[in-house]
Amino acid sequence: MAREAEVIAFEKLRRADVAIVGGKNSSLGEMVQSLGDMGIRVPPGFATTANAFRRFIEENDLATVIRDTLAAYADGRMTLHKAGETIRAAIVAGHWPEETEAEIREAYRALSKRAGSDDVSVAVRSSATAEDLPDASFAGQQETFLNVVGEDALLVACRKCFASLFTDRAISYREAKGFDHLQVALSVGVQQMVRSDIGGSGVMFSIDTETGFDKVVLIDAVWGLGENIVQGIVTPDAYQVYKPFLDDPALSPIIEKKRGAKEKKMIYAGAGEENPVRNVPTSKAERARFVLTDDEVIALARMAATIETHYGVPMDMEWAKDGVTGELFIVQARPETVQSQAGALSLHRFSVGAHGDTVVSGLAVGDKVATGRVCLIDSPEDIDNFVDGAVLVTANTDPDWVPVMKRASAIVTDHGGRTSHAAIVSRELGVPAVVGCENATYLLHDEQEVTVSCAEGDVGFVYDGTAEVTVEDLDLSDLPETKTKVMLNLANPATAARWWRLPADGIGLARMEFVVANTIRVHPEALIHFDKVEDEDERAEIEALTEGYDDKTDYFVDRLALGLARLAAVAYPNPMILRMSDFKTNEYADLLGGAPFEPVEANPMIGWRGASRYYDPAYRDGFRLECRAVRRLREEIGFDNVMVMIPFCRTPEEADRVIAVMEEEGLVRGKNGLQTYVMCEVPSNVVLAEDFAARFDGFSIGSNDLTQLTLGIDRDSDKLAPLFDERHPAVEWMIRTVIEKAHGAGAKVGLCGQAPSNYPEFARVLVDAGIDSISVVPDSFVHVKRHVADAE
Structure with missing residues (x-):
């Protein structure tokens, strides 16, 4: 033989x-x-x-x-x-x-x-x-x-x-x-070997490794050979790409870009050296720029989608870019083994209440919360000193650490990204981890009692002491169908994908100002008129945030479009109603560089806010940046499911002025399917409902502000708190009246205020009034959905 x-x-x-x-x-x-x-x-x-x-x-x-x-x-x-x-x-x-x-x-x-x-x-x-x-x-x-x-x-x-x-x-x-x-x-x-030692390399997944969201490709990238990224020695660049749009060559569906520190790179060693590869520090220029161009990110994502389609399961892949030819190669591919095995009929929601000071933060792995005492380990040679159930704190892990990782209640590392060894193994073990903290081993000490939270989005926190933690199970197995659409209120791009399994009818309220405050952090007028920002500390911080952008306003448009894209991705193809910025003047002033551009008002709650800012010369250029971000979101990234909503619009004439500015920026009602909504939160919106309906496709009732102005109560007043009730007969009359008038004029009406979230039984009143949609916070979705079904 x-x-x-x-x-x-x-x-x-x-x-x-x-x-x-x-x-x-x-x-x-x-x-x-x-x-x-x-x-x-x-x-x-x-x-x-x-x-x-x-x-x-x-x-x-x-x-x-x-x-x-x-x-x-x-x-x-x-x-x-x-x-x-x-x-x-x-x-x-x-x-x-x-x-x-x-x-x-x-x-x-x-x-x-x-x-x-x-x-x-x-x-x-x-x-x-x-x-x-x-x-x-x-x-x-x-x-x-x-x-x-x-x-x-x-x-x-x-x-x-x-x-x-x-x-x-x-x-x-x-x-x-x-x-x-x-x-x-x-x-x-x-x-x-691919000459990635003079190019770059990394890891990618055809599924969100934290939430199981199956419509994205995640890509991590570092300079040099790829071993550093797997071992978690460096913090990589991170990208997310929306898979359903990859077949359209006219779109660039990148929905997230984060520049990592990329502290070092692995290259070929010189002749005669004992080890054939070695690590060297990256240059300042390498740390400051992305490893991949947008076209290369899209090309890799298309490869990931092709491989996933062929194998029929979510995939975990390694790639390399040849520094000589510029070609992109796949050097490994294997089935993803954590999220693809997770159940889809129930959600476990961890939430943190009262907690101590934040000691360190990094990238959250998983969505759990754990408490325990810190056990600081410098080397795998010392893992015999680890105490079962402790919080493992170390610089980074490699496979030698696995025996001790599975005994930990949580893991915290200085270095690494979401595809580092610590992240991959923590996911498989179901142990919450916060990676890439930079200085955890410096700030945390042995036997310190801490709470490790991965339940607050992309960012993981290590709090001093034992925090209040609650766990809730949401059963999705037998939710009823409803004629009334039940949608979500979402604002934080970092947490949006956690809720993709909820059978929601879209996002009824996406708050732009959350993205501005937490992701962009800079007042738009400070980017347009940077010369007017006099505070040296603020100038330095703005310079750092906008590094890599030749025009500082491009930073605003780019980061806003990307942040909103992560929200829209969870809803697509269902609608997302995006409320344009609704800061009050005091909130705008708190943004970096904001103070010189904002007046001091006695009552900002009913002052220069919403629509009144958008056509005013003092903010109109800032609103134009918002419009450009929305246009990019819809036309370049591809989320044409996004509708635009104008808040606090007091009169039809004011609406005309805002619409004119939007049209100048290419946001024309009806063009490319664009629908526009107006918030119903001022009594004049109800009184003149027919006039507003002639200018907008629909109304979204903001029950908080409508209650405030109907009852004449400052909603922030402690003294008047017992009188503030969104279920008051006068407020209910307002809601019923605007629904009747709007429907008569052919416009839709939804409600995106807090009332149904706080009082799920209030959904019965809304269904009886003929509401088209109800938008609630994710925690309340299951309860409200059942109340709506019962009412119908």
Whole structure:
């Protein structure tokens, strides 16, 4: 019988060959064979087979060493560290079977010839036959060796890959997952290096790794080779792209861009250095700019969507950009193993009440909250000092940390992004983590009682002391259908995707001012007239925020459009009603550089706010920036589901002036399907409802302000609080009247105030009055939906 080949080129492998060459290598072969014609570039290479591994083990009689050593560990006669060290040393010291070695050498020579080189530089990666299963990721457990040059160096790297099947973390993980140590074999993938050492590299997912939102691609990017991003040593650039728009070449559906610190990069080492790669600090210029252009981000996202469609499941991929040719390559692809396995019929909502001071903050991983005492660990050599249930605080983690990570109540790191090792493993373990804090190991100390919160959006917080924490389960399995649309009030782009599974009919109120205050932070007039900002500290902060923008107003338009896009993405294709900025003058003055542009008013609540600002020469140019952001959101990014709503519009004549400015900026009612709404929060909106209906497609009742002005009560007054009631008969009369008048004029009416959220039974009154839609905060959605169904 002819001897089976122990080395196979990627071109001859398919996805079904996991048992032969493991998950990574079978996936590479699948992409080379099936996706090359669809624009997916994969660097060429070959894989050793599982039989090559088994033959190596047999030839060196290593099964006995492995079995006896693991038995000693199981009986307590040997530590995990000593057991792993013993097995690895035996494997590295082994010799190659003659035929296996010859095949590896021959395949390497062929790859070098194909690359036009005597000795091509290759990446040598481990690919275990049990990895990348639906419920087990084996993330980063086996070793990878980069910039390996020459046949002899390759053979050494392959032995080290074999040995890495028995690292401490791999032994521990297999035991936790119930895998037999001797039944798992290892294939080695040998792949031509992409010159990302002088380009860039990173990781991407075809699903939101925190919320499971399946309509986005997440991309992280760093300068140089990709090992730093996986190990969490650096904080990468981060991008989000909306998948449904990728087929339209006229759109640029990037909905998030964050520039990371990118503190260092991994490059090829010089000739004669012991390690073939090394880390060097990045330059100030590299830290200040993005690794990828927008076109490259879109190109990668299209690759991710193509790969996901082919595999039929959400995918976790690694990519590299060649610094010589500028080409983008996919160097690994595997199924995502956390969110794709999560249930969809219930939501668990953690919320934080009273809490101590914020000690540090970073990127939130997961959506849970945990409390515990800090256990500060500097090195994996010290993990024996870890106390079960403590909050693990360290600079960054790698696979050596897994045995202690699963014993932690929460994890906090100085470095890393959402695709770092700490983030990936924390997700799989279900342990909340805050990564990339920069100075957690400096500010936190051993045995300090803290609360780690990942329940407040993209940003995770570490609070001093034990906070008040509540957990609520929302059951979505049997929600009734309703004729009345039940929509959401959303303002924070960072938390919006948490609610994508709610069967809402869209977003009934998206508050622009939240994005301005929390993301942009600068008064628009301060960007237009920067020379009028005299405070030196504010000038410095504005300069830092707008770094990279030649025109400071572009910063406002860009960041506002991106922030709003993350909201619109959750609603699409259902409508999102976007209220233009509705700050009061005192709130505008609190923005960076805002004070010189705002008057001091005795009662800002009924002062220069809403529509009255938009046509006034003192703010009109700021409103124009808002309009440009909305136009970009609708026409360039693609969210034509966004409607525009004008707040606090006192008279029809005022509406005409605002509409004129909007039209000058290309926001024309009816053009490209644009609908416009007006807030109904001033009694004149009810009295003159027919006149307003002639100018707008609909009304959205703001029950807070309408109650305030109907009853003549300052809603912020403690003295008058007992009298403030949105259910008062006078307010109800206003609501019923505007619905009747608006419907008579062919306009729609919704309500986006607090009343239904605070009093779900109030939904019955609205349904009886014939309301078209009710918009509530996400926490109240399930209760209000049921009340609406009962009322109908």
